[in-house]
Amino acid sequence: MIHDEEEIKEFKKQGIHVIRRGDKNYPSRLNELRQPPPVLYCKGELSLLERPSIAIVGTRTCTRYGVEVAKRFSKKFAEAGAVVISGLADGIDTAAHQGACEVGAENTIAVLGNGVNYFYPSTNRDLQNKIGEKGLLISEYLPNEKSSKFFFPARNRIVAALASALLIVEADLKSGTMITKDFALELGIDVFAVPGNVTSLQSRGTNAIIKEAHVAIACEPDDVLSVFGITSPKGKTPKVKLPPVQLSFDEKRVLDIIGKEEIHIDDLIEQTGMEFGQFSSLLTNMEMRGLVQKYPGNIFTRKNR
Amino acid sequence: MIQKIKSFGIDGVDGYVVDVEIDIAKGLPSFTLVGLPDTSIKESRERVTSAIKNTGFKVPVGKIIVNLAPADMRKEGPIYDLAIAIGILSASGDDVFSKKTLDKTKGTAFIGELGLDGTLRRVNGILPMLLSAVKCGIKRVIIPHGNVDEASFVEGIDVFHAKTLGDVIRWVNGEEKILEQVAVNSFDSIKKNITFSEDLKFIRGQYMAKRALEIAAAGGHNILFIGPPGSGKTMLAKCLPGIMPDMTIDESIESTKIHSIAGILNTDGSNLGIVASRPFRSPHHTASRVALVGGGSHAGPGEISLAHNGVLFLDELAEYSRACLEVLRQPLEDNRITIARAHATVDYPASFTLVASMNPCPCGHFGSRTSKCVCSSTARQRYLQKLSGPLLDRIDMHIDVNNVTYDDLASKATGEPSSDVKTRVSKARDVQTLRFRGTDIFSNAKMTTQQVKTFCEIDESCESALRMAFERLNLSARAYTRILKVARTIADLAGSETITQDHINEAIGYRSLDRKYEI
Numbered sequence: 001m002i003h004d005e006e007e008i009k010e011f012k013k014q015g016i017h018v019i020r021r022g023d024k025n026y027p028s029r030l031n032e033l034r035q036p037p038p039v040l041y042c043k044g045e046l047s048l049l050e051r052p053s054i055a056i057v058g059t060r061t062c063t064r065y066g067v068e069v070a071k072r073f074s075k076k077f078a079e080a081g082a083v084v085i086s087g088l089a090d091g092i093d094t095a096a097h098q099g100a101c102e103v104g105a106e107n108t109i110a111v112l113g114n115g116v117n118y119f120y121p122s123t124n125r126d127l128q129n130k131i132g133e134k135g136l137l138i139s140e141y142l143p144n145e146k147s148s149k150f151f152f153p154a155r156n157r158i159v160a161a162l163a164s165a166l167l168i169v170e171a172d173l174k175s176g177t178m179i180t181k182d183f184a185l186e187l188g189i190d191v192f193a194v195p196g197n198v199t200s201l202q203s204r205g206t207n208a209i210i211k212e213a214h215v216a217i218a219c220e221p222d223d224v225l226s227v228f229g230i231t232s233p234k235g236k237t238p239k240v241k242l243p244p245v246q247l248s249f250d251e252k253r254v255l256d257i258i259g260k261e262e263i264h265i266d267d268l269i270e271q272t273g274m275e276f277g278q279f280s281s282l283l284t285n286m287e288m289r290g291l292v293q294k295y296p297g298n299i300f301t302r303k304n305r
Numbered sequence: 306m307i308q309k310i311k312s313f314g315i316d317g318v319d320g321y322v323v324d325v326e327i328d329i330a331k332g333l334p335s336f337t338l339v340g341l342p343d344t345s346i347k348e349s350r351e352r353v354t355s356a357i358k359n360t361g362f363k364v365p366v367g368k369i370i371v372n373l374a375p376a377d378m379r380k381e382g383p384i385y386d387l388a389i390a391i392g393i394l395s396a397s398g399d400d401v402f403s404k405k406t407l408d409k410t411k412g413t414a415f416i417g418e419l420g421l422d423g424t425l426r427r428v429n430g431i432l433p434m435l436l437s438a439v440k441c442g443i444k445r446v447i448i449p450h451g452n453v454d455e456a457s458f459v460e461g462i463d464v465f466h467a468k469t470l471g472d473v474i475r476w477v478n479g480e481e482k483i484l485e486q487v488a489v490n491s492f493d494s495i496k497k498n499i500t501f502s503e504d505l506k507f508i509r510g511q512y513m514a515k516r517a518l519e520i521a522a523a524g525g526h527n528i529l530f531i532g533p534p535g536s537g538k539t540m541l542a543k544c545l546p547g548i549m550p551d552m553t554i555d556e557s558i559e560s561t562k563i564h565s566i567a568g569i570l571n572t573d574g575s576n577l578g579i580v581a582s583r584p585f586r587s588p589h590h591t592a593s594r595v596a597l598v599g600g601g602s603h604a605g606p607g608e609i610s611l612a613h614n615g616v617l618f619l620d621e622l623a624e625y626s627r628a629c630l631e632v633l634r635q636p637l638e639d640n641r642i643t644i645a646r647a648h649a650t651v652d653y654p655a656s657f658t659l660v661a662s663m664n665p666c667p668c669g670h671f672g673s674r675t676s677k678c679v680c681s682s683t684a685r686q687r688y689l690q691k692l693s694g695p696l697l698d699r700i701d702m703h704i705d706v707n708n709v710t711y712d713d714l715a716s717k718a719t720g721e722p723s724s725d726v727k728t729r730v731s732k733a734r735d736v737q738t739l740r741f742r743g744t745d746i747f748s749n750a751k752m753t754t755q756q757v758k759t760f761c762e763i764d765e766s767c768e769s770a771l772r773m774a775f776e777r778l779n780l781s782a783r784a785y786t787r788i789l790k791v792a793r794t795i796a797d798l799a800g801s802e803t804i805t806q807d808h809i810n811e812a813i814g815y816r817s818l819d820r821k822y823e824i
Contacts, residue, residue, distance in 0.1 A: 287778065
């Protein structure tokens with residue numbers, strides 16, 4: 001045994017649960033791995049490990065599409081009662097955690113490639129704290145251990161082993177995500193991938209594995225949830241009835257021009273033919289009312305209400 | 306025999322009278338220069354003796370002492386060659402000058418650097434020196450021919466220009482016609498010759514950036530362009546001087562004084578002799594702190610003072626060293642800079658519009674229409690953190706610019722020309738001049754918090770719109786007064802006395818960096 005009872009008590013004082021291989025609460029699925037982690041350091045609610053779980057993973061350099069999909073799926077999973085597992089990395093991982101946190105941080109588990117007390121990436125400090133409080137942080141490394149690039153592929157095997165299903169949102173051909181997929185297939189876990197634009201680098205990997213028929217296609221959250229024999233709750237979250245939006249003539253025109261695509265402000269104004277000052281004021285107003293969404297580089301899309 | 310000749314020195318941006326005293330005594334031949342001269346003045350010994358010899362006169366044999374009074378002020382630059390030469394010749398007792406004509410030198414000041422053959426070369430700082438001559442009541446000044454353009458804007462004094470030492474000697478000896486008097490040039494006549502390198506009409510698309518430039522010009526707001534490489538940030542910035550109101554004669558003289566002492570007057574090839582169009586300074590991002598704000602052993606002006614009354618353009622803002630950017634904070638607030646060095650403490654004006662540009666991330670392509678960003682969110686955040694909060698606080702508008710697509714470039718349509726925009730800007734400036742009469746500011750951007758309260762009153766509905774913007778768009782608190790100031794300018798451009806909700810909304814749209822974006 002790695003730690004004796006004294007040391008475990010010591011960790012407990014710091015709010016860190018130590019689970020050794022062989023302990024009663026050691027997740028049995030990890031034993032199926034070729035190299036099961038000898039010890040897990042956990043922070044948060046251990047009970048989350050007993051709930052059905054879905055892992056969502058993907059690239060760090062994701063697109064807007066990826067973020068949107070990851071958030072939407074994750075939120076639906078959480079609403080359906082599943083725990084969302086991911087790696088707390090930049091990009092898709094972060095979006096997945098955030099989506100679940102919208103329902104509640106008690107719906108997500110983050111498996112880290114560093115100690116639970118070390119923050120990486122630093123931009124996710126708040127998110128990590130939140131999950132450590134209500135959700136669950138898991139790591140096989142000592143609490144203060146820094147991240148190393150060798151730790152992340154190793155971390156992926158735990159992500160795969162803990163999950164009952166794996167969803168890949170965006171990934172390139174050679175990536176950590178593909179490593180997670182290989183572990184999952186080896187363990188016999190259902191793997192889903194979200195198809196993407198064939199011209200997108202970020203979707204090359206997901207599209208390729210769909211083509212090779214290694215994984216199932218997920219176009220709706222229900223495609224994944226059906227594994228558990230459940231569907232996403234309909235009408236469970238009472239739809240807040242939004243007050244009908246009064247649109248002025250100009251606003252209607254702007255929305256018509258934006259259509260379903262994203263559009264740059266220059267193209268938008270050229271098509272409306274309005275004077276810029278007036279147009280800009282209109283657009284800001286529409287953004288505040290949640291009709292359009294602005295992205296860096298002055299790109300606008302319609303916002304779904 | 307002792308002789309006194311008048312000349313000038315430069316202290317900061319102003320000139321002062323220097324008495325060049327020459328004494329030639331019997332003794333071992335020597336030539337001593339005292340009165341805190343710098344190296345270039347000390348070397349005038351060799352230039353002056355050669356020039357006198359090659360003009361056909363003799364350097365007197367004896368102990369020559371030259372004193373530059375006041376002796377406690379540091380003198381710089383080869384300004385005194387001509388005065389020293391004339392002084393030596395008149396003190397020599399060799400009858401170069403007749404007794405009668407000698408009096409002529411008493412009321413005349415001499416400025417100029419000598420070549421070994423006796424030619425007179427141009428010097429820096431003519432304008433401030435002549436202005437101080439007018440102030441001190443000096444009647445006549447002889448200047449090098451190369452400084453004529455600059456001198457032609459000084460009234461109330463007779464300025465003669467000379468090409469050689471020989472001509473000056475003949476003039477002193479009574480050949481009045483040998484030197485021409487500098488004709489006074491009117492400032493208005495020069496305005497016609499002003500051209501700008503860039504015009505807004507050649508910029509395709511970029512409507513937001515163009516509108517932002519108009520607002521910046523109208524209200525004196527500092528502005529930051531954020532966009533991928535090749536999106537035209539530099540070209541946009543270069544358009545700003547062309548839409549700012551014309552310089553007044555006072556502004557022109559003030560800027561010319563600084564450019565003159567820095568020796569960069571009309572180095573751009575124009576020979577107007579004066580800074581007639583608003584200066585546009587774009588120091589490279591490797592510039593040191595001293596290069597930016599001024600300094601050095603003799604406390605010379607820096608880029609911010611050279612940009613006085615004009616535009617300081619900092620391209621690739623995030624690449625400047627942090628220390629460099631932080632030194633800009635105080636001058637941005639005070640509109641002037643005091644440089645204290647061991648030898649001198651100098652106060653330079655530095656009232657400029659700051660235009661900066663930067664990429665949105667290390668690779669430059671975040672948010673681009675045409676290429677893909679490869680930076681992690683951490684890298685992006687770290688990149689933006691290079692700009693400190695206090696510096697961003699002094700920049701009223703942050704504008705996202707994006708790449709122009711091929712269609713835009715190929716389109717035949719031309720935009721609104723700069724001259725039209727300038728008309729609107731000038732009108733808005735007039736409104737502000739009226740508003741701030743009796744205060745020490747002249748543009749909306751310079752309002753203090755107290756003045757914002759007085760001049761940017763908004764009604765209930767605007768207040769609630771602003772509150773909604775803060776909540777819905779995640780604006781940071783420091784945006785509040787900035788938005789009000791910009792909204793004030795937008796209202797001025799529209800000719801509206803009150804700030805309406807539309808003006809506020811538009812101003813909010815120019816605060817891109819305050820927004821906490823998700824991808």
